[in-house]
Structure formats: structure tokens, C-alpha cells
Amino acid sequence: MLKLDETRCIGCGICEDQCPFGSITMTDGLPVVGQSCNLCGACIEQCEVEALSLKIEKKSQHPQHHLFSGVWVYAEFGDQGLADVSLQLLGIGRSLADQRGVELAAVLLGHQTGDAAAGLIGHGADTVYRIDHPALAAFTDQCYEAAFSELITAHKPEIVLAGATAIGRSFIPGVATTVDAGLTADCTSLSIREEDGALLQTRPAFGGNVMATIVCQDARPQMATVRPNVMKQLPFDSQRTGEINDVIPKVQLTSSVEVLESSTQQRAAINIQESDILVSGGRGLEDEKGFELLAQLAAVLGGKVSASRAVVDAGWIPYPHQVGQTGKTVAPKLYIACGISGAVQHVAGMQSSETIVAINRDPDAPIFDVADYGIVGDLYEVIPKLIAEIERQRTA
Ligand SMILES: Cc1cc2nc3c(=O)[nH]c(=O)nc-3n(C[C@H](O)[C@H](O)[C@H](O)COP(=O)(O)OP(=O)(O)OC[C@H]3O[C@@H](n4cnc5c(N)ncnc54)[C@H](O)[C@@H]3O)c2cc1C
Incomplete structure (x- = not known):
């Protein structure tokens, strides 16, 4: 619990400015803490007159x-x-x-x-x-x-x-x-x-x-x-x-909710979590047309197209394709990252993939730290060659 010592507070408002969650509002010269406060303590560190403190109530150990x-x-x-x-x-x-x-x-x-x-x-x-x-x-x-x-x-x-x-x-x-x-x-x-x-x-x-x-x-x-x-x-x-x-439950299994009907919604046409192969595109594609090339690579491999958040935010591809912390977590057999830098929020969503291939023209891109195979080069030169080679091997 965040505690305020009113006798010390000088109403400077620094705590209101410094709260990263906007949880403090100055009212009648005193800070009022809102429900979004998560007790991070940022305001306590900034308070020069030490008017704020944290009272932590320690939960006692479970008796059993x-x-x-x-x-x-x-x-x-x-x-x-x-x-x-x-x-x-x-x-x-x-x-x-x-x-x-x-x-x-x-x-x-x-x-x-x-x-x-x-x-x-x-x-x-x-x-x-x-x-x-x-x-x-x-x-x-x-x-x-x-x-x-x-x-x-x-x-x-x-x-x-x-x-x-x-x-x-x-x-x-x-x-x-x-x-x-x-x-x-x-x-x-x-x-x-x-x-x-x-x-x-x-x-x-x-x-x-x-x-x-x-x-x-x-x-x-x-x-x-x-x-x-x-x-x-x-x-x-x-x-x-x-x-x-x-087990036969002792409690009465009753609910105030009566389920009248249950219908399974048509699955979204795009379910990147179910694909064994994902060809994923990032800002390195330079514009949305780049996804046409990725779709060709995905088609020859029998996979699907996914993406980083940067390109979803840019409107190049819809959200259901997004991989990452605020998108989907995927673990395909093969994940090909094309023009994706490898930000932690992206990697969090694909690092369990069995084999990761990264194509990036920057040899220092962090995506290479998680990749099993890295190709340093322009994706517009590399991907057509990959497609041609896969097709050649198929017909050989
Ligand atoms: C709270 C939060 C949640 C987030 N959630 C997600 C998330 O769920 N998923 C996600 O992806 N991101 C997420 N992000 C964003 C993340 O931090 C990065 O900004 C984002 O992943 C960057 O996308 P990118 O790699 O496509 O773009 P960039 O970082 O701009 O990288 C583009 C890469 O393309 C390379 N490149 C450029 N041109 C070429 C070319 N012609 N050929 C080859 N390579 C080329 C560049 O060298 C560069 O490495 C989140 C961020 C925050 C703060």
C-alpha cells in the first residue's frame, strides 16, 4: 500500500509527473493515488521530502x-x-x-x-x-x-x-x-x-x-x-x-449461467499457429508489395505468411498474421524471418521454432543471434534465388 505523510508533503506535484502509469492526481494540493497504481515505487524515489512510502503486508506462509x-x-x-x-x-x-x-x-x-x-x-x-x-x-x-x-x-x-x-x-x-x-x-x-x-x-x-x-x-x-x-x-x-x-464432486455444480446454444465460430482463414512453415516479413520489405514475394516462397514451401508488428502497424498486412509478444506465439518446424531485425518482442513469439532462418542485409541484426541459418543480403535478391532453387530441386 502506498502511504502519504501529509505533514511532510509540500504539494510539489513531482510524483504526479513521474508516475509512469498516470496513477497519481494532485487534488487540493495533495497526491491522490488511483486504482492503476501497481506499487512500482517510482514516486517514492522522486519525492524529495520523503512524504511517500510503501507499506508491504507480507502474506504469512500457508499453515499446511x-x-x-x-x-x-x-x-x-x-x-x-x-x-x-x-x-x-x-x-x-x-x-x-x-x-x-x-x-x-x-x-x-x-x-x-x-x-x-x-x-x-x-x-x-x-x-x-x-x-x-x-x-x-x-x-x-x-x-x-x-x-x-x-x-x-x-x-x-x-x-x-x-x-x-x-x-x-x-x-x-x-x-x-x-x-x-x-x-x-x-x-x-x-x-x-x-x-x-x-x-x-x-x-x-x-x-x-x-x-x-x-x-x-x-x-x-x-x-x-x-x-x-x-x-x-x-x-x-x-x-x-x-x-x-x-472423482464425484461433493460441491453442487450449479451455475447462474444457462448455456442455450454453443456454436463453433468459423476458424479464421489465417491461423499461423497451425502452420509447420512460416515465411515472415518485416519492415525490410519496404512496402506491402513485398508480401507478394513472401507469398510465393510460402507457396513453394507449403507454408503461410506471417509478419512483425512494424508492418502490421503500417497496415501492410492484417493483425492475425502478427508474431510476437502482442501477436501470436508460434513454434513451426521452419521460420524464415525476412527483413526482420529481431526485437525482443518479436523473438518472444517465435524463438521456440525448430529451425530459424534469417535473411537480413545487416550482418549485426539481432535476429542472427537466434537464427540457426543466417543469410546476409538483400531479400529481394535472395528470395527469388531460393524460390528458383526449390523449384529446380522439385523438378530434378
Ligand atoms: C509493448 C511492445 C510490444 C510489441 N510487440 C511486438 C510483437 O508482438 N511483434 C513484433 O514483431 N514486434 C513487437 N513490438 C515492436 C518491436 O519492438 C519492433 O519495433 C518490431 O518488431 C520491429 O519490426 P521489424 O523487425 O519488421 O522492423 P525493423 O526493426 O525496422 O527491422 C527491419 C530490418 O530489415 C532489415 N532490412 C531492411 N531492408 C532489407 C532488405 N532489402 N533485405 C534484407 N533486410 C532488410 C534491416 O536491416 C532491419 O534489420 C512491440 C513493441 C513494444 C514496445
Whole structure:
């Protein structure tokens, strides 16, 4: 909490000018702190008369801290079956559980979930907690929140991971509140701190300009969401065995929301996250016509065209093509960056690609730091040669 000592404040207004979030307004000669204050402390550093201070209320350790054990992954199940992100989370979940020497469990909520539980075991789970119930057939926050919170309270996992999908973003914060835990949203990396086994949750902060690592020292479970395609799923292993626990919820699964109809929207024609090959263009294309050349390269490779934010902002290509922190996270087999400098916000969205090729005329462009293969040259000279060579090899 930000505290003001009115006896010291001289009403100079420096704090109002210095607040990076515009959260302070001078009213009747005194600073009034608004809701957008995130306690960054910038105003405290600038206050020459030390009228501002921060009172941090430390949360005490969960009384049953030592009883929490195991890593859990929320397995999102819908009309299309299991969400890819849930399988990807089992990949990182497996590694976290192995480092901690604990079990990896998946939580499957839904109705008529078929062989989804077996799929979760094949992708790395040791145990599946399954609640297959008619009230969970259509997603509602209240029913999903109640069912998941009850499981957490009963079994006490130390770590809970979920996908930052529309559904995950909707009900996981409610679960965290119900079980009195914190929640770190949109993590890009997760690891275990060796000294005490705490979960290190890394995510972009301050508009992506810094990567912040968040540790929930005292609350349990430690909860995090991760965007699709940030983590890698393990290959399916049909020989893996595990336990499937069918749970009958004790809480009444009721919701004030009645789902009358559910219709799947036509998928956008452009879904760059599903393509194995992406040919991505940046400001180096010089104008929107450059995308015609990229489309030719994408066509001979059987891929799709994506882009940096600079060219989306310039209106050369629509937003669904954007890769990066404020666009889509992609992990294709092949990512060809053409005339893209490699800003951190762009790299955050494509660094998990299997093979990265960069074409840039600047040999010092940062994109070459993440590229597996780099071509220094003018893309308008390089790409036609690439297309010609691919076609020649096809017909040879
Ligand atoms: C909060 C925030 C969020 C952001 N989110 C994203 C995001 O999601 N995605 C994203 O991409 N960016 C994002 N950005 C913007 C990012 O910081 C960069 O500004 C952007 O990625 C730059 O795009 P670019 O590489 O196309 O352009 P530039 O940085 O201008 O790079 C153009 C490159 O093309 C090369 N070049 C020029 N001509 C040629 C040629 N003829 N042949 C070969 N190479 C050539 C140049 O050497 C240069 O390296 C974000 C920024 C902020 C602050």
C-alpha cells in the first residue's frame, strides 16, 4: 500500500509527473493515488521530502505449506478434444515434477470425455483426476471453478499450471482466489529454484521491456498460466501407464449461467499457429508489395505468411498474421524471418521454432543471434534465388 505523510508533503506535484502509469492526481494540493497504481515505487524515489512510502503486508506462509506436493496441469477439453496447450504443459510439467521428485497429474473436467484421460497419460501424466459430469458439458465459470477448487483443496498440489486460453483466462483466476493462492499469468518460462524447490515463473513485464521472475514463496499452490505454443509437448507414448481417478464432486455444480446454444465460430482463414512453415516479413520489405514475394516462397514451401508488428502497424498486412509478444506465439518446424531485425518482442513469439532462418542485409541484426541459418543480403535478391532453387530441386 502506498502511504502519504501529509505533514511532510509540500504539494510539489513531482510524483504526479513521474508516475509512469498516470496513477497519481494532485487534488487540493495533495497526491491522490488511483486504482492503476501497481506499487512500482517510482514516486517514492522522486519525492524529495520523503512524504511517500510503501507499506508491504507480507502474506504469512500457508499453515499446511509442507503438505502440498505434486505438479498439476489443467487439461482443457472441448468440442475439438484436448487443447494443444494442455499437452504442451504436460511437457514442462513432466520436467518440473521430475526435478521436484513428485507426481505429475492432469485434471480433466468435462462430459463424455472419451479416451482423453488415456491421452494425457500418454503425454506424460502419472495420474488423471477426471470429473465427467453433465454440468461440465458446456463451460461455465462457476461450475468449472467449483470443481477445480474442490480438487485442489482435497489433494493439495504444490504447482498448478493452466493454458492462457479464453477458458483458462476466464476461470483460473477465480480458482486461485478461492484457494487463496497467487497467479502469475502468461509465463514464458518455468523452472525450479534449486535451494528450496520454489517455482520460478518468468514473464514479460513493463510492456515487454524486462523479463520478471516471480516467486510465490509462501502461498500454496503456486499457480501459473502459459500461452499456447510457448512450451513443447512430449511425443505420445502408448506404452506409458498411469492412474485414472474418477472423482464425484461433493460441491453442487450449479451455475447462474444457462448455456442455450454453443456454436463453433468459423476458424479464421489465417491461423499461423497451425502452420509447420512460416515465411515472415518485416519492415525490410519496404512496402506491402513485398508480401507478394513472401507469398510465393510460402507457396513453394507449403507454408503461410506471417509478419512483425512494424508492418502490421503500417497496415501492410492484417493483425492475425502478427508474431510476437502482442501477436501470436508460434513454434513451426521452419521460420524464415525476412527483413526482420529481431526485437525482443518479436523473438518472444517465435524463438521456440525448430529451425530459424534469417535473411537480413545487416550482418549485426539481432535476429542472427537466434537464427540457426543466417543469410546476409538483400531479400529481394535472395528470395527469388531460393524460390528458383526449390523449384529446380522439385523438378530434378
Ligand atoms: C509493448 C511492445 C510490444 C510489441 N510487440 C511486438 C510483437 O508482438 N511483434 C513484433 O514483431 N514486434 C513487437 N513490438 C515492436 C518491436 O519492438 C519492433 O519495433 C518490431 O518488431 C520491429 O519490426 P521489424 O523487425 O519488421 O522492423 P525493423 O526493426 O525496422 O527491422 C527491419 C530490418 O530489415 C532489415 N532490412 C531492411 N531492408 C532489407 C532488405 N532489402 N533485405 C534484407 N533486410 C532488410 C534491416 O536491416 C532491419 O534489420 C512491440 C513493441 C513494444 C514496445
